[in-house]
Amino acid sequence: MGYVEELRSLVGKRPLILVGSVVIICNKEGSILLQQRNEKKERWGLPGGLMEPGESTEETAIREAFEETGLSVQSLTLFQMYSGQEFFTIADNGDEFYSVTAAYYTNHYTGTLISNKEESLSYQFFRTTNLPDNMVLSHRKMIMDYMTCT
DSSP: OOHHHHHHHHHTTSOEEEEEEEEEEBOTTSOEEEEEESSTTOOEEOSEEEOOTTOOHHHHHHHHHHHHHSOEEESOEEEEEEOSGGGEEEOTTSOEEEEEEEEEEESEEESOOOOOTTTEEEEEEEOTTSOOSSBOHHHHHHHHHHHHHO
């Protein structure tokens, strides 16, 4: 049982505050890697996930990017922290949480893109001018903020 599942067993459906990280991975052409999530709505989003006990937000970003994409990311730059009411989420299973998310970017990565079918349906690099309509809204905001800071 993972950390969040342990918390859920203690507090039930009560809203939690969860810390996580996402990574904007850019290729040489400046396109951004998105994953089509294996969820009910099949939305597109950034690679990332929730922090495990003892991790830093950067370690979370590195681990999650690798677990979800097979890519090893390096030289991460933190560009923004996100929190507040607009980052309240109700998961497909009904769990409620407020996320505190560290957003990083990099164009330094190695490895071969692989699909983790437990978490993703597919992956694709998108130009920032041609993002998919069916996106995680907070991730769209993060990409827009990234475009203004770089």
